[in-house]
Amino acid sequence: MLRDITLGQYYKAESPIHRLDPRTKLAATFAYLISLFLFKNPFVYMIAGGVLVCVIIASRVPVRYMLKGMKSVIFILLFTMLMSLFFTKGTVIWSFWKLRITKEGLSQSAYTGLRITMLILGSNILTLTTTPTRLTNALERVMSPLKIFRVPAHEIAMMMSIALRFIPILLEETDRIMKAQLARGADFESGNLFKKVKSLIPVLIPLFVAAFRRANDLAMAMEARCYHGGKGRTQMKPLKYARRDAAAYCLLIMYMALMIVTGLTLKSTPKTEALPAVSTNMISVSSDTLR
């Protein structure tokens, strides 16, 4: 029932991408996301797309699995694309009633679509090839310089990893409770909205009880093992950079350099200045950085 939801969707495999230090992957993902917004130029996108394809192949995660992550954003993707398709001002090439498609809108829409797709796929690679534990570990390390400003880096990372750990547990618990109530003749599907919401009470109450019980148990177990926060705490598997990480950073720098050089030298399309007000409001990520 609820088993199909992939959250914290680690895909176990042996690949060079899996073996990389999570900090390297984190840095690379950030750099990649930034690189997508630097220039609007077909050559830049070809490079970015090519690199993405290479990394996906290297990660040995099945493409089918990769695209599954796209399903949840398909609506936003289509919506943004349609918005920029119909509401970008410029040379009209097709019109019907109040809808107009402009040359600029067409290219804008294509860029937006590509950008969001690559953005999602790029960040999916990170979560698919890194276990949540390693990821929060990396975040803790990256945030640790902020400790000077009294940012509780360790505690934040600990809360994140506990939250991530609890998602599948609570999903499982929900599944179990729903089945138990179904076995007692509960019906979650038929009836109007009010009835449906009401039918969830026998699920929600035990679920909350379970969540509190588990939180209590966990707190007790942590205290029994003398957990007292991050101070002086060592790790069982401390993050260590290996030679492959150095190589990865080199490749990353080369990639960024290539992107910047290509973006600056090859200007095939004139920049479109007229951005639609609607779509900037809707999806700020996709258009803000264009200015």
Add this chain to the structure above:
Amino acid sequence: MAESGFRGLIADHLVYEYNKESSQRLRALDDVSFTIRQGEFVGLIGHTGSGKSTLVQMLNALMKPDSGTVYYDGRDVFEKDYDRKALRGKVGEVFQYPEHQLFADTVFEEVCFGPRNMGMDRKQTELSAYAAIKKVGLPDECFDQSPFDLSGGQRRRVAIASVLAMKPELLILDEPTAGLDPLGRLELLDMITELNRDSAMSVLLVSHSMEDVAAYASRILVLDKGRLIYDDTPAEVFAHYEELQKLGLAAPEMTYVMNGLKAAGMDVDTSALTPDEAEESILRALRLC
């Protein structure tokens, strides 16, 4: 379609796999078939992860097998127009740690939930809820208490009563005695036996306690890594106690005692499973010599 006159449940070549799409495929059930006739008391044993819980969830159509099917009273329960809600009233299932499913304000409300869902009218609902609470041995002052104020053992009884109130024909209990004290365990098992004997309710008792299953069930199913390896009377199944041990399942303690005595030259009946049977057999052997 199975023979239409058959009363009871038939599991027909059930197969189920977890994580079908990922790299960690896991075959939970591998071609499992058996029958439970009306009125039978069947035990299901298996190691943790042997597929027991998956299997029992198929028997009342909470999970659909990848292939194979379940017939109840001769009808395929996964057929499109089969009334699965009614099936869940007839095949009542008590899950592991059923006390975690409680939600209502009072014990009585909690137990009324099942029969009301089954479409009984108010009078019937309350009558059968009352009978069920009495049956599991809860005192009268519990009726209006919140189930969350009861002790763990009492909460479990409430949860079992909430299934019994639907008047199932087959009662499935998944590890009903886990976490109960010895007395609570005996009381619960005796109550189930009574239900089986007096109201001809079939029972499928899932457990990894050999003693429980050996003493109460008239037939035992043994699951190992998703395969059904034994389906026989307790005496026959536990005659294979050495094979069972290799699977990480011990036979009842008496089986070891009796086999030890036999090996030492005493003429005892090794199929004795309970202390009483063993005592009788040992005394008889002693009298003979």
